[in-house]
Amino acid sequence: MNGSHCEVLVIGAGPAGSTIAALLAARGRRVIVLEKEVHPRFHIGESLLPRNLEIFEELGVMDRLAEIGVVKNAADFTDEMAGGIEKTFDFSRAADKTYPSAFQVRRDELDAILLDSARSRGVEVHESLQVTSVDVHADGARVAAVDSDGRHSTWTADFLVDASGRDSLLARRLAWRRRNRTHSSAALFGHYGGVVRREGDAAGNISIYWFEHGWLWMIPLRDGRMSIGAVCEPAYLKARDCSLEEFLGRTIALMPNAAARMKDAYTISEVRTAGNYSYDARRAGGKNFLLIGDAFCFIDPVFSSGVFLAMSSARLGADAVETCLDHPRRAAGAVRRYERALRRGIRRFSWFIYRFRSPTFRRLFTTPDPPRRIEEAVTTMLSGDVFRRTPTVAGLAAFKATYYAASLAGAWSTRRGAEQARGAQQTRKS
């Protein structure tokens, strides 16, 4: 099989790859996508954010999304280590009310819709074709691929987009991938039937449970299906001495509130695992290549930010690709601006993610009646409104200041306690 030449070659047809391909084809670019699997295919990442709807609208897929999705009005959090304290963040309370809800979806269905949308705009898609090597040079890129029958092909392009997800083809090849060693975790997950849903408008909520070894998600899907997964410290997972299914069951049993919803539950899919550690790439691209979605950066999925960040990076990236193609002298600046904008959005989530499991954070996050501007700011972040300068910046700063003050006070009282204990010990000795 002989590959061909195009303006933009995209590796990977996940949300990032299909989105950038569709947007560039709509602007008249000749785009080819190479995907190693065949859609529809299973993928993890089923809970979407309200601000993602803006991009679905731009792609013209909202009707199809409404057909496959469950409406998600809020995210609720339960602290199993503090007796089951609950806090719900209702997206209608975000600063901008344009998108007061989101969807929960099966990714096999979502990703097939996004790829269809790219095809309908003229994108040439080749599935079952795995890219095996990549070479970017001064005039473009050359890519080698192999299909499921073992046939090899070579493809060339003026510009290459790496949307290969956690495989991060280019970042690995360029030795740009940086693993975040302080935030490593692993996940196990599956689909269940017979799980009790929240009532009324809350039936589509994502539920998150903190427990001693990590956190658990429950994501309601169509047809009575519930996606359940636990993100755990690697040491906890390593101690597993039974099947994945049994281990996930035992893990859920550690959480009385989550377990209460599982009394009549049964598995309807295999239980899978994913290494889940965070990483990013040192840089987001060069003169004729760009890294988007998980191929550039992955952060812990506790706030369901992955698909939104992937599609947002595709949207920001499409502008950068156009500048690189039309004005090569401005390419470096365009890639820098792309990277800066993307990192700003990622940072908004990361601050909360990095502290998510600390006792001080849990206490503040689940405060029943926080000041209105703080609640609005946190809800705005949770809805995915992280790329614009919104008036909620002050509310976020107030939350952070409260967190730092409470952490300092906690550290201070721990130190005082230790000093008092030491003093008492010395008195006893003498």
Ligand SMILES: Cc1cc2nc3c(=O)[nH]c(=O)nc-3n(C[C@H](O)[C@H](O)[C@H](O)COP(=O)(O)OP(=O)(O)OC[C@H]3O[C@@H](n4cnc5c(N)ncnc54)[C@H](O)[C@@H]3O)c2cc1C
């Ligand atoms: C445990 C867990 C739970 C998560 N939960 C959520 C959630 O609830 N909500 C959310 O928004 N996100 C969630 N995420 C994150 C989400 O899965 C990703 O952020 C999202 O899928 C990124 O999209 P992408 O297009 O960048 O990559 P992907 O969706 O991974 O797509 C990459 C595509 O590239 C293809 N590919 C890879 N290598 C090659 C190759 N060599 N040649 C050709 N094709 C290739 C793959 O087959 C794939 O189709 C979760 C992630 C994990 C690990």
